Amino acid sequence: MSLNKTVACPLDCYDACEAIIVNGKIRGNKEHFPTNGNLCANFISCNKEDYLKNAYFENKKISLQESLDILISKLKDIEPKNTLFYKGSGNLGVMQSSLKSFFAKYGSILTKGSLCDGGGGHGISLNRQEVINPPIEKLQKADVIIVWGRNFSVTSSHLYELVKDKTFITIDPIKTHIAKNSELHLSLNPKTDYELALLLTRFAYMQDLEDEDFCSKFNSSEDFFELAKSRSVLSYEEATGVSLEDVNRFFEIIENKKVALVLGLGVQKYYEGANITRCIDSFAAFLGLHNDKKHSGVWYLSNSKYGYESQFESNTLNKKEKVTEVDFSKYDLVFIQGANPVVSSPNTQRVIDGLKNTFVVFMGTTYNDTCKYANLIIPSCSFLQKSDVRLSYGHQYKAISNKVQEVNENSISEYDLTKYLFDSFSFDGLKDEDKILEYYINKKVEPYVFDNFEFIDDIEINHLYEEKLDNEFYFITAKKKKNLNSSFKIDNYLYLNPKTGFKNEDNVTLTSKYGKANFIVKLTEDVKENCVLCYAGNKNANYITPYFSDESSSSAMYQEVLVSIDLS
Structure with a gap:
C-alpha cells in the first residue's frame, strides 16, 4: 500500500467521503471538508469486504483470461440487439461509466429510469430545471432543518455532523433516528406528503409567511395557492393524520428563523412520486426557502454530473428498456455491472425467473445474491486498486481516489475491461484513462443559480387510503x-x-x-x-x-x- 494518498469511498450514499493513507492505514481525510477526518460505518465495512478473487464459469473457477475469452466469444456469436447492459450503483466513481460506452457502441439494449431517486428528481426538474443542491455551507447557516422523508442522521452521517447542533423538524411515518432527535415529529400517513405540503401552504399564507418577493418573481405561485385551498383544512388533517395543533407548532418553530429542507426518497416511492415531490418543493418555494437571503434552500439527491461533460461516448440511438420492467428472459445475454437486482429490483420472483432463462455475465467486487444466477463472473478489482473520482449527489465536493494497491491478477478494473473490449472489436473513441481522470479532477464547476421556478398548479393522486x-x-x-x-x-x-x-x-x-x-x-x-x-x-x-x-x-x-x- 502506498503512503499519503487519498482514496474515495465508492459507495452509493450522500456523503462521498474521502480517506487518506497514513502509514499503511486508512484514515478520514481532514482536508476533505465533508469528511472532516471521520470514517463512517459503511466506509469501514467497505474496507473489510471479502472481495472476489477468482473468475467463475458455470460455478467453476477459471482464470481471468479464460473469462474474457468466454465473454468475447459470446458477444461475437449473439446479435447485439439480443443483449442487455444493466448497470447498478455498487460503485459510483466516474470511471464506472466506461463499460456502458462499449455496450452502447456494440448495440446492446440499455436501461432507463431509476430504482432510487428518479421520480423525485423529475419532479424537482419540472419546478426548477436542474436538480442541484445549494453549497453545503448554506445548510450550516440554517437555524432549523426540516427533514422530510429522510433519515438524515443515518443516511448522511458526515453531513449530519456538520449541522447536528441545529433544531430539527422531522416529517416521516416512521419514528426514525433523526425523528427521535427532533423538536417536532410529524408522523403522517404514507403517501399523504403532498396533502401535508398543501396544508402547510395554507397555514403559511394565513400566518403571513409567504415569501412575496420570490413568489411575485415567479407568478405561477397564485395557481399553486389556489390548489392548496381547493380543499378544507379539516380534510387535510383527516387524510394526513397530522393534527392542526402540530401544524401550528411547526410554524412556531420556524417563524423568524433561517430554514432549510432536507428531502429524502421516501416521499417519491409512489406512482405519482414526481408530482408529490414537486408539491413539497413548491411549498418550500412559497415559504421562501429558495431565497438564500432569507433561508438555506432545499436538498435532495443532486445531479452530481452537473457542469461536467461525459468523457465516454454514448450511442443515443440505443433502444432502452425501463429498469423496473426489465424481463431478463427476453435476452440471449445480460451483462450486469455492480448491481444486485435479485434483492434490489422490484418483484424478486420475476427477476429470478428471468435470470434463470438467459446467459448472465456478472461483473462486480463481491459475491452477492445475483451471482447465484450468473453463468460467468468477472471479478472487478477493489476501489483501492484503481484510480477514480467520486462526484457527490449530497454536496459540491469531489473526492479523489488513487490506486494504492496492486491489482489482483485475477481481477480487472472496469476501464481496463472496456479497453480490452474496444480492442477486441476494433472500436475507436475510448479516451486515455489518465486524460479522463485529469478532466474530472481539474474541472471547476460554477454553482447553479436557477432563474425560473414553475409552481405546480394541478395534481391528481390515487389515494392509497381510499383503497x-x-x-x-x-x-x-x-x-x-x-x-x-x-x-x-x-x-x-x-x-x-x-x-x-x-x-x-x-x-x-x-x-x-x-x-x-x-x-x-x-x-x-x-x-x-x-x-x-x-x-x-x-x-x-x-x-x-x-x-x-x-x-x-x-x-x-x-x-x-x-x-x-x-x-x-
Missing part, C-alpha cells in the same frame, strides 16, 4: 445504520407496531397483489399502527413490490403497495 381495507397495511421501506442497500449487515425482519396484535418472532406471510413472502416479526413503537416496515436490503421485501414504473420517469414505486398479514 386500503381494514385488515391491510401501508408498506414502508427505509435505510438503516450499518447497511447500505443490499450490502453489509442486512436486516430481514418485518417491523410492526405492538398494537397490531402480533408478537415478537411470529412467522408471518405478507401478501400484496404482486406477490407474497415470509418474515419474522419484530415489534417496535417506532412504526405507525397502520404500517409495516422493511429495511433496505431485506431479501424478501421485493417479492411483494410492483415491477411497473411510475407515471412520468420510468422509475420504481416500491411503496405503492398495500399488504395483508397472516400467521404462517
Whole structure:
C-alpha cells in the first residue's frame, strides 16, 4: 500500500467521503471538508469486504483470461440487439461509466429510469430545471432543518455532523433516528406528503409567511395557492393524520428563523412520486426557502454530473428498456455491472425467473445474491486498486481516489475491461484513462443559480387510503445504520407496531397483489399502527413490490403497495 494518498469511498450514499493513507492505514481525510477526518460505518465495512478473487464459469473457477475469452466469444456469436447492459450503483466513481460506452457502441439494449431517486428528481426538474443542491455551507447557516422523508442522521452521517447542533423538524411515518432527535415529529400517513405540503401552504399564507418577493418573481405561485385551498383544512388533517395543533407548532418553530429542507426518497416511492415531490418543493418555494437571503434552500439527491461533460461516448440511438420492467428472459445475454437486482429490483420472483432463462455475465467486487444466477463472473478489482473520482449527489465536493494497491491478477478494473473490449472489436473513441481522470479532477464547476421556478398548479393522486381495507397495511421501506442497500449487515425482519396484535418472532406471510413472502416479526413503537416496515436490503421485501414504473420517469414505486398479514 502506498503512503499519503487519498482514496474515495465508492459507495452509493450522500456523503462521498474521502480517506487518506497514513502509514499503511486508512484514515478520514481532514482536508476533505465533508469528511472532516471521520470514517463512517459503511466506509469501514467497505474496507473489510471479502472481495472476489477468482473468475467463475458455470460455478467453476477459471482464470481471468479464460473469462474474457468466454465473454468475447459470446458477444461475437449473439446479435447485439439480443443483449442487455444493466448497470447498478455498487460503485459510483466516474470511471464506472466506461463499460456502458462499449455496450452502447456494440448495440446492446440499455436501461432507463431509476430504482432510487428518479421520480423525485423529475419532479424537482419540472419546478426548477436542474436538480442541484445549494453549497453545503448554506445548510450550516440554517437555524432549523426540516427533514422530510429522510433519515438524515443515518443516511448522511458526515453531513449530519456538520449541522447536528441545529433544531430539527422531522416529517416521516416512521419514528426514525433523526425523528427521535427532533423538536417536532410529524408522523403522517404514507403517501399523504403532498396533502401535508398543501396544508402547510395554507397555514403559511394565513400566518403571513409567504415569501412575496420570490413568489411575485415567479407568478405561477397564485395557481399553486389556489390548489392548496381547493380543499378544507379539516380534510387535510383527516387524510394526513397530522393534527392542526402540530401544524401550528411547526410554524412556531420556524417563524423568524433561517430554514432549510432536507428531502429524502421516501416521499417519491409512489406512482405519482414526481408530482408529490414537486408539491413539497413548491411549498418550500412559497415559504421562501429558495431565497438564500432569507433561508438555506432545499436538498435532495443532486445531479452530481452537473457542469461536467461525459468523457465516454454514448450511442443515443440505443433502444432502452425501463429498469423496473426489465424481463431478463427476453435476452440471449445480460451483462450486469455492480448491481444486485435479485434483492434490489422490484418483484424478486420475476427477476429470478428471468435470470434463470438467459446467459448472465456478472461483473462486480463481491459475491452477492445475483451471482447465484450468473453463468460467468468477472471479478472487478477493489476501489483501492484503481484510480477514480467520486462526484457527490449530497454536496459540491469531489473526492479523489488513487490506486494504492496492486491489482489482483485475477481481477480487472472496469476501464481496463472496456479497453480490452474496444480492442477486441476494433472500436475507436475510448479516451486515455489518465486524460479522463485529469478532466474530472481539474474541472471547476460554477454553482447553479436557477432563474425560473414553475409552481405546480394541478395534481391528481390515487389515494392509497381510499383503497386500503381494514385488515391491510401501508408498506414502508427505509435505510438503516450499518447497511447500505443490499450490502453489509442486512436486516430481514418485518417491523410492526405492538398494537397490531402480533408478537415478537411470529412467522408471518405478507401478501400484496404482486406477490407474497415470509418474515419474522419484530415489534417496535417506532412504526405507525397502520404500517409495516422493511429495511433496505431485506431479501424478501421485493417479492411483494410492483415491477411497473411510475407515471412520468420510468422509475420504481416500491411503496405503492398495500399488504395483508397472516400467521404462517
